[in-house]
Amino acid sequence: MINTYQTSLAPPPVPPRLNRSHPVLIPGQLPSQGHSKSVIWFLVGVALLHLFLSVGAFIFLYQRGTLENSSAAEGKVAAHSSGKQETSYRALARMVVARPRQPTQKSTSGYFQWDVGHSIHRNVNYYQKSWLTILESGDYYVYSRVTFSRGDSVRPLAAIVKLKKNESGEEKTVMQAFCHLDSHSGSASIPHLCTAMQGDVMTLEKGNLLSVWVQDLSLVNYDEGATTFGMYKL
Template identity: 60%
Template sequence: MINTYQTSMAPPPVPPRLAGSQPVLFPAPLPPRRHSKSLIRFLVAVVLLHLFLSIGGFIYLYYNDKMLSFQLPSRKGEEGQTAQFSSEKQDTSHKALAQMAIFHPPHSSDQKSAPGYLQWNINHSVLRNVAYYENTWLTILEPGDYYVYSGVTFSRGDSERPLVSRVKLRKNENAEVSVAMQAYCNLSSSSSGSSGSPSSRHLCTATQAAVITLERGNQLSVWVQDLLLVNYEEKATTFGMYKL
């Protein structure tokens, strides 16, 4: 008999077993880690750049709007008012003021000494939001605190009385007159007479200044004891005011 269980061929090798019971699959290839990190870094950079641009734009718009609020004037109601943050030049250009030039009245040989109010030469004076009344009074149009100044120069003295200049005030054209300020000056007795050349005359100036609270309609004027004693040269006698 032929032994069928014996053969010279070796049995086929046994396939290796897997560690787990999972079936053999073909997994999808994963993306390289290098490309993944580059993408994440790019996205983070874009987000940060957008954030910085947003913050910078907000700061720019905030300060730009703030600067415009300093420069643009504002108006409230029907009364036009300049902005609180306007420049000092714009603010002071609309304030009330007066710079008066004195009027030289014609003198005659028979003219007598008499007290009176100085008259203003309106053509050579500066008035802003201040009116004048009968060429001797100034009328206040804007109430407030005013710096008032006066300087009256005398070219001749008075042998009996000291030279005096008074700034007088009244509430309106029909009200009683009161003294707001007054000043004195003295000349030597040798110059008290009317004789003598202009170059040999002595001069003195009665100056005064004060801050006065004035209402609308108040009036101011300058009074002297003798109009013939005043020096009427240009700029020798001055009077003015400006609102603080």
């Protein structure tokens, strides 16, 4: 049998329907060259602005840190200067003892007299050349050094610091020191010496007076640096 359903001819094309619309593809427009340049310049401007802001912030922070360090250094210098100035005006005295004008072998007890021209005193005054007057109340370190060149056959050699509350006040012993020498020891060429040294912290009020008393002024060595009296405010 012959297959009448097979044929070599292609079926005819289906005609388009008149009532259906076909989409039409329209290619999009490429961006213009001027628009691309504008975008590039905008990005460059943003980058430069960011760079300028970063540099400005760095300079600001650097200058601020420099100023803070400078202010801190100036503060330290000012504090150091203030402390140094305060120390330089602190009350003190270092009194040189005057040599008696007419030394005698007779026992003459009494108070030392100060050689004011060779002494140092700041914010501390002196009264009748034998007393030191306190001008500022506070805590003071008081010291004395008395060197003896001859001994006493009856009593030990003593240096006594005395205090008066005011010019008319009663004398009070606040410090004393002793040393011993044989009354027959020593010679003109090789003298025997002893030194009575003492120091203590005491609270003094404005108007107080201090001095050093010895039982025999003729036994004291008046060489420079051998005998002195002083104080300084803490």
